[in-house]
Amino acid sequence: MDVLDAIYARRAVKHFDPDHRLTAEEERRLLEATIQAPTSFNIQHWRFVILRDPALRATIRKDYGNDQAQITDASLLVLFTADMKAWSKQPERYWAKAPQPVADLLVGWMGPFHEGREWLQRDEAQRSIGLAMQTLMLAATGMGYQSCPMIGFEIEKLAELIRLPQEHVMGPMVAIGRGTQDPWPKPGQLPLEDLVFENGF
Template sequence: MDTFEAIKTRRAIKKFDSTHKMSADDVKSLMELTILSPTSYNQQNWRFVTITDQTIKEKISIAARGQAQPKDGSLIIVLCGNTNAWNQDPKRYWKNNTPEKQELVKTNLAKKYTDNPQNRRDEVFRSCGFAAQTIMLAARSMGLDSCPMMGFEYDQLAEIINLPSDHVISMMVVVGKRAEDAAPRGGQLDLNEVVFENSF
């Protein structure tokens, strides 16, 4: 499937085929594509919890206020961010590059995030947004479907996945085989309302 087709046919699916399973190899392929998503300074501050265990999926459906997608989908990916990634041996983010480049990145990361918790948090959400879209488009190209989800009790989900204290949950994406098409699109705004040439 080409990229335009994947973009056009991706929809937030509400009804998944609960009998469909993804193999460990499929999950691995999807995650290998996902970690090619861009992050500022290549800090790779996303952390992904992948869940195929049915008991945990059912707990997550309860945390998602009874929504069926987590329990019926084949895979739940909880997209989290490590707000301290910038400061955790950052030279490794440029391990293929020169020591000078590695040192420069370390200095720049420190400038950007030391004493700036808001920026550390914003960075997680930026990174996870790109990763989520990669997941959904890659899934589509694998003949699968997805649903991005934010409708859940944050503290309940954090407990289920044992979220570390310096990590935050950005969203989850359920991946699986659609059992029913999505309803027709809600309707896109006019380009005129959302696109501005050169300035607002």
């Protein structure tokens, strides 16, 4: 599927075939595509928690997920988290395949850019999550699957349930699978004239 076609075709689908399963190869293709998303300094903050266990999913849906059916019914349920301190953890590995002068330059910049700026570390982690989520959903659309980004769950409770490390930030979930109902009609986009400004407001 053409990339522009995938952008316009992607919709948030709420109802999935609970009997459908992605193959291991399809799942790997989706996740390999997802990590092609950009991150600042190529830090790759994302940490993807695949919520696979049916009992765990049922608990999340019942106790923390507002009884959203896609939590249990989707073929793949990915919880997006990110490590806010990834910039400080062996940063040379993010540039291991770059020419040495480039690697030295970028790795040298990472610490001063992030050090002592906790707000920036959190912002960068969340930006990375957003870019990866969109990449996953477009990849799924291109493979003929439907998706649904989800934030309607109890973040703090789910963080406890999955033992989210303290230096990580929680993002949304994305459900992937074979949709069984058409999405709601598109509500419409605001006109570009309301959204685009030249050289300032």
